[in-house]
Amino acid sequence: MGTLRVDWVHPFPHTPYTAEFKAYYAQFEQFLRERVDSVRIDAEGKYPPEVIAELKRMGAFGLKIPKKYGGCGFTQAEYGEICALLAAWDGSLAALVSAHNSIGVPQPVYLFGTEEQKQEFLTRCAAGAISAFALTEPDVGSDPARLATTATRQADGSYRITGEKLWITNGTIAELMVVMARDAETNKISAFVVEMDSPGIEVVYRCRFMGLKALENGQIRFTDVAVPAKNRIGADGQGLKIALVTLNTGRLSLPEACLGGTRRLLGISRRYSNTRVQWGQPVGKHEAISHKLSDLATVTFAMESWANLANELSMREGYDIRLEAATAKEWASTRGWTAVDETMQIRGGRGYETEASLAGRGEVPEPVERILRDSRINRIFEGSSEIMHLFMAREMVDVHLQVSGALLDPKATPADKLKVLPKVAAFYAAWYPKLWFGLFTPFRYGEFGKLAPHLRYAERAARRLARSVFHGMVRYQAKLERKQAFLFRTVDIAMELAVLVATVSRADKLRKSGDESAVVLADVHARNARRLVEQRFHELWANDDDARTALGRAVLAGEHLGLEDAGIVAPAVAPAAEA
Incomplete structure (x- = not known):
C-alpha cells in the first residue's frame, strides 16, 4: 500500500548454523563429489540403488524432521543450504530429496498431523521411506478447487479413494504419498497419507522429461483404495488449506x-x-x-x-x-x-x-x-511463473477490493454502491495524498552509506507503485482482473524492490563485519534493478497490450494458419481412411 518497511528486513536476520550442521554439510559435499556420477544418472535416467541407499543412511529423507522422530532436526535455513548444494551437483537428486522433504509426507504431517501420525510417519521417513505429494490431476493443475479424485467415507469411518494423479514426483518409487481427494458427499477436500503398497494403486506411466532424466515422476491411478480414518491429515475438509500451506513453505x-x-x-x-x-x-x-x-x-x-x-x-x-x-x-x-x-x-x-x-x-x-x-x-x-504473478497480483489489490469492491462489482445495484461510497471516500481521502506528499528526507537511511540512495529510491518507487495500482483500478475497474499484462508488471516492480531492499540490507550487515565487496555487489545489483523498475513503470501506460491480445485471439481462432505447418501435417490430424 505504498509503505516501504525496511525495518522488517534490517538488521538482516541470520540464525547461525550449528557445528553439527556444518559437519553434515561437509560430509554431504564429499559424498556428492566422490559417490555421485551425474553423467551416468543423466544418461541412464535412473537413480543408482547405492546412491539412494547412502542418502537414506545419511538421513537425507529426514533433514527437517525433529530429532525426537529420528530426523536430523535442521532448520529451514540449514535445509536450504543442502538443497542448494544438491542442485549445484545434480538436479535429479535435488528434486528427489526436496520433493520428499518439502512437500512430501514430512511437511504436512509435521504441520497438521496428530502426535500419533508423527510417531508413525515421520519416524519412517527419517529412516528412509521416500514420499510424494499428489495434488495435480490430468485435468487439474493450478486450480485445485476442481479436484476430481474422490474419497468416499465408509461405515467404519475409513475411506475409499478413486481417481488419477499426474506428474507426481517420487510417485513411481514412493512408499508413502500425501493424496488430496474430495469427499464424494460433502464435496470437501481432505488430505490423506496413503500406503503405496495398498491394493488398487497402479503406476500407469512413468513420465520422461527434457531434463531431470532420473526423476521418478508418473501418473498414478487409485481404484477403490482403502485408507484408514487415522491416515487423514488434519480435519475433514482441511485439505486445500494443508495443500496451500505445504506448497508455500515447500x-x-x-x-x-x-x-x-x-x-x-x-x-x-x-x-x-x-x-x-x-x-x-x-x-x-x-x-x-x-x-x-x-x-x-x-x-x-x-x-x-x-x-x-x-x-x-x-x-x-x-x-x-x-x-x-x-x-x-x-x-x-x-x-x-x-x-x-x-x-x-x-x-x-x-x-x-x-x-x-x-x-x-x-x-x-x-x-x-x-x-x-x-x-x-x-x-x-x-x-508456474504466470500463476505466481496472478497470486501476487491478487494480494496486491486485496485491500482495494475489500474497501471498494462493491463499487467495482458490475452486479452491485446503485443502492449498494451508494451505501459503501462514504466509507470508500474516507479511506482514499486519507490514504491517497500520502502517496504524493511523502516526507522529503534526503538524508534518510544514512547509516547505509553508499547504498542509501537505493533505499530512498525504493521508498519513492513503493509509493509510485501503490499509486499506479490504484490508477489501474480506476481506469479498468472490474476489467482489471483481465488486464494480466498490467498486473504482471506491477508484480515485477514489487519483486524487484523487495529483492533490492533485502540485498542492500544484507550487504550492509556484511560491510559491518568487514566485507566491503558486498557493497559493490549490492550497488551494481540495485542499479540494474532500478533500470528494470523504470522500464516496467513506463510500460504500465505505454504498451501494445490491446494489439497483442487481439492478434493472439485471432491466432487462436485460426486466422493465420498459413504460418504454422509449412507443408507438415499437424500431429493431431489423423490420415484419412481409405475407402
Missing part, C-alpha cells in the same frame, strides 16, 4: 536449487573467461563478457539474499510466508534461467556440448548443457 526449496545452480554457473563462467583467449586477451576482459560476469555475480548475491531472508522469515512463529515464498520462487527461477542461458553464451559451443563429449575430447566436462535442461522446469514447478 516453494522455498526451489529458489535454493536455483541458487545452487547459479553459484556453479558463476564459477564455470569465471574459469572459462579467464582461460579462453580471443584477440590477445582472456574473453572475460572484453566488455561484452565482463558485463555477463557482472550480472552473474550480482544475481547470485541477490538470490542468496532473498533466499536467506525468506528462510529466516519462515522460521518465525506464525509468520505468513506466502508472498515471500512466491517472490523467492518466481524471481530466482527467472533469474536462474537467464544465468544458465548467459553461461551457455559465454562458453559457446563448449556450453552446448555435453559433458561426456567434452570429456571424450579431453576437455573439462562442465555440465552447462545438463544444467540448462534440468533448470527449465523451475519456472513451472511449484506453480
Whole structure:
C-alpha cells in the first residue's frame, strides 16, 4: 500500500548454523563429489540403488524432521543450504530429496498431523521411506478447487479413494504419498497419507522429461483404495488449506536449487573467461563478457539474499510466508534461467556440448548443457511463473477490493454502491495524498552509506507503485482482473524492490563485519534493478497490450494458419481412411 518497511528486513536476520550442521554439510559435499556420477544418472535416467541407499543412511529423507522422530532436526535455513548444494551437483537428486522433504509426507504431517501420525510417519521417513505429494490431476493443475479424485467415507469411518494423479514426483518409487481427494458427499477436500503398497494403486506411466532424466515422476491411478480414518491429515475438509500451506513453505526449496545452480554457473563462467583467449586477451576482459560476469555475480548475491531472508522469515512463529515464498520462487527461477542461458553464451559451443563429449575430447566436462535442461522446469514447478504473478497480483489489490469492491462489482445495484461510497471516500481521502506528499528526507537511511540512495529510491518507487495500482483500478475497474499484462508488471516492480531492499540490507550487515565487496555487489545489483523498475513503470501506460491480445485471439481462432505447418501435417490430424 505504498509503505516501504525496511525495518522488517534490517538488521538482516541470520540464525547461525550449528557445528553439527556444518559437519553434515561437509560430509554431504564429499559424498556428492566422490559417490555421485551425474553423467551416468543423466544418461541412464535412473537413480543408482547405492546412491539412494547412502542418502537414506545419511538421513537425507529426514533433514527437517525433529530429532525426537529420528530426523536430523535442521532448520529451514540449514535445509536450504543442502538443497542448494544438491542442485549445484545434480538436479535429479535435488528434486528427489526436496520433493520428499518439502512437500512430501514430512511437511504436512509435521504441520497438521496428530502426535500419533508423527510417531508413525515421520519416524519412517527419517529412516528412509521416500514420499510424494499428489495434488495435480490430468485435468487439474493450478486450480485445485476442481479436484476430481474422490474419497468416499465408509461405515467404519475409513475411506475409499478413486481417481488419477499426474506428474507426481517420487510417485513411481514412493512408499508413502500425501493424496488430496474430495469427499464424494460433502464435496470437501481432505488430505490423506496413503500406503503405496495398498491394493488398487497402479503406476500407469512413468513420465520422461527434457531434463531431470532420473526423476521418478508418473501418473498414478487409485481404484477403490482403502485408507484408514487415522491416515487423514488434519480435519475433514482441511485439505486445500494443508495443500496451500505445504506448497508455500515447500516453494522455498526451489529458489535454493536455483541458487545452487547459479553459484556453479558463476564459477564455470569465471574459469572459462579467464582461460579462453580471443584477440590477445582472456574473453572475460572484453566488455561484452565482463558485463555477463557482472550480472552473474550480482544475481547470485541477490538470490542468496532473498533466499536467506525468506528462510529466516519462515522460521518465525506464525509468520505468513506466502508472498515471500512466491517472490523467492518466481524471481530466482527467472533469474536462474537467464544465468544458465548467459553461461551457455559465454562458453559457446563448449556450453552446448555435453559433458561426456567434452570429456571424450579431453576437455573439462562442465555440465552447462545438463544444467540448462534440468533448470527449465523451475519456472513451472511449484506453480508456474504466470500463476505466481496472478497470486501476487491478487494480494496486491486485496485491500482495494475489500474497501471498494462493491463499487467495482458490475452486479452491485446503485443502492449498494451508494451505501459503501462514504466509507470508500474516507479511506482514499486519507490514504491517497500520502502517496504524493511523502516526507522529503534526503538524508534518510544514512547509516547505509553508499547504498542509501537505493533505499530512498525504493521508498519513492513503493509509493509510485501503490499509486499506479490504484490508477489501474480506476481506469479498468472490474476489467482489471483481465488486464494480466498490467498486473504482471506491477508484480515485477514489487519483486524487484523487495529483492533490492533485502540485498542492500544484507550487504550492509556484511560491510559491518568487514566485507566491503558486498557493497559493490549490492550497488551494481540495485542499479540494474532500478533500470528494470523504470522500464516496467513506463510500460504500465505505454504498451501494445490491446494489439497483442487481439492478434493472439485471432491466432487462436485460426486466422493465420498459413504460418504454422509449412507443408507438415499437424500431429493431431489423423490420415484419412481409405475407402
